[in-house]
Amino acid sequence: MQLWLFTFLPCMVAGGTSLLVGTGSSSDFEIVNLSDPDAICMQPKDYPHQTAWSVAGTLAGKPLICGGFNPPDKVGVTCHVYYQGGDSWYEGGWVNRIWSAGVNLTPRTFFMGGGSLSQIHNETFFIEDSGVAQGPDLPEERMAHCFIFVVGGNDGSLPVKTVYIYDFSTDEWTAQPPLKQVRSWAFCGSVTDSESGSVTEIVVAGGTFQTKPLATSEIFDLKTKSWRQGPSLPTPIFSGASVNHDQSFILVGGSDGVNARDELLTYDPELKEFVVLAAKLRKPRQDHVAIIVEDSPGLTC
Numbered sequence: 001m002q003l004w005l006f007t008f009l010p011c012m013v014a015g016g017t018s019l020l021v022g023t024g025s026s027s028d029f030e031i032v033n034l035s036d037p038d039a040i041c042m043q044p045k046d047y048p049h050q051t052a053w054s055v056a057g058t059l060a061g062k063p064l065i066c067g068g069f070n071p072p073d074k075v076g077v078t079c080h081v082y083y084q085g086g087d088s089w090y091e092g093g094w095v096n097r098i099w100s101a102g103v104n105l106t107p108r109t110f111f112m113g114g115g116s117l118s119q120i121h122n123e124t125f126f127i128e129d130s131g132v133a134q135g136p137d138l139p140e141e142r143m144a145h146c147f148i149f150v151v152g153g154n155d156g157s158l159p160v161k162t163v164y165i166y167d168f169s170t171d172e173w174t175a176q177p178p179l180k181q182v183r184s185w186a187f188c189g190s191v192t193d194s195e196s197g198s199v200t201e202i203v204v205a206g207g208t209f210q211t212k213p214l215a216t217s218e219i220f221d222l223k224t225k226s227w228r229q230g231p232s233l234p235t236p237i238f239s240g241a242s243v244n245h246d247q248s249f250i251l252v253g254g255s256d257g258v259n260a261r262d263e264l265l266t267y268d269p270e271l272k273e274f275v276v277l278a279a280k281l282r283k284p285r286q287d288h289v290a291i292i293v294e295d296s297p298g299l300t301c
Contacts, residue, residue: 017245017292020044020063020082021252021281023051024288025260030281031293032264034245037279045087048080056241056289057110059127063291065089066127079127084293110135139164139173163220180218180227183207185238189249191269203230203267205251205274206237213238213257217274231273237261241290250277253285260284 018041022029027050031041047065054068059081066079080089110126124135140162161178186207190199205217213236218227233251240254240261251265251274262281265274 019243019250019252019290020293021241021285021290022288023047023054023065023068024285025052026050030283032279032281034250034264034277034279037277044082045089048089052287054289056291057127058291063293064127065289136166136171136173139175176220177225177227179204180229181214181216182209183214184209186214187237187240187242187251187254189242189251189267190244191249191267192247194247201269203249205230205267206233206240206254208238212236213255233265233274234263234276235261239286241288243290243292245292250290252290253281253288255286260286 017034019032019034020029021032022044027047029044029047031044033039033041051065051068054065056066057064059079062084063082064079065082078091080091082089110124122138122140124138126133126135161180161182163176163178164173165176166173183204184207187205189203191201191203192199200222202220202222203217204220207214215233215236217230217233219230220227235256237251237254237256241252242249243252244250245266248267248269251263251267253263254261262284264277264279264281266277267273268275
């Protein structure tokens with residue numbers, strides 16, 4: 001059985017890999033050079049409106065943002081694609097969701113679950129060049145969950161521990177051993193083998209339980225199909241973004257329950273701990289998105 005693990009695919013660029021980070025409490029974006037923290041990067045054009053709790057991916061290699069919450073009380077219904085050459089956001093699809101999860105399946109993006117102002121959903125969607133296509137329903141309604149595979153989150157009333165993997169070859173969701181800790185708004189990322197490139201572990205870190213921020217993490221071994229306790233984060237954080245990078249992943253910003261954060265952290269599978277990177281966000285952010293991007297006329301450092 002072939003299992004597809006949901007993860008953003010990093011693109012290496014000349015001079016290093018860069019992150020496009022934005023939305024949340026404002027409509028502005030920034031570029032972070034992961035190889036050179038002192039690099040002066042171009043300022044991308046602002047998003048068309050302020051939005052929080054959006055989902056992000058790529059469409060034909062271009063950054064894609066969908067849905068989200070637009071103050072004061074509107075759920076975003078459109079997707080926007082960033083065209084680097086023209087430094088502009090263009091409308092490119094329709095997904096009426098907040099608190100959803102998305103994963104890049106180049107050249108399309110897979111969005112799953114999430115909510116509107118009055119309902120939690122189990123529908124999924126594929127965003128592709130031809131438009132929006134219906135995907136396989138989740139086994140249960142879910143919001144505030146992770147996007148590597150469906151991990152934790154909230155069913156609209158209570159946080160849950162359930163975990164699912166979707167098998168594209170059989171078109172089925174399969175339940176996995178539950179999380180040790182109930183958590184919503186957590187960070188998720190995958191660890192890959194340096195030789196084969198295969199994903200070996202899934203790391204789930206931070207999040208909240210009963211409004212309390214968490215610093216704990218747990219790791220799912222894909223071979224043994226079991227969870228073990230992972231290292232703690234330097235501080236409890238939730239509502240940030242995570243992107244896969246090299247053989248691991250990066251945690252971007254978030255909130256400690258009082259303030260938004262500007263740190264970038266990575267999980268080091270050899271040291272088996274979280275490491276703070278030298279690069280930082282230009283300003284603290286939470287409820288935002290982050291996307292690995294290629295260097296181009298509109299996205300350079």
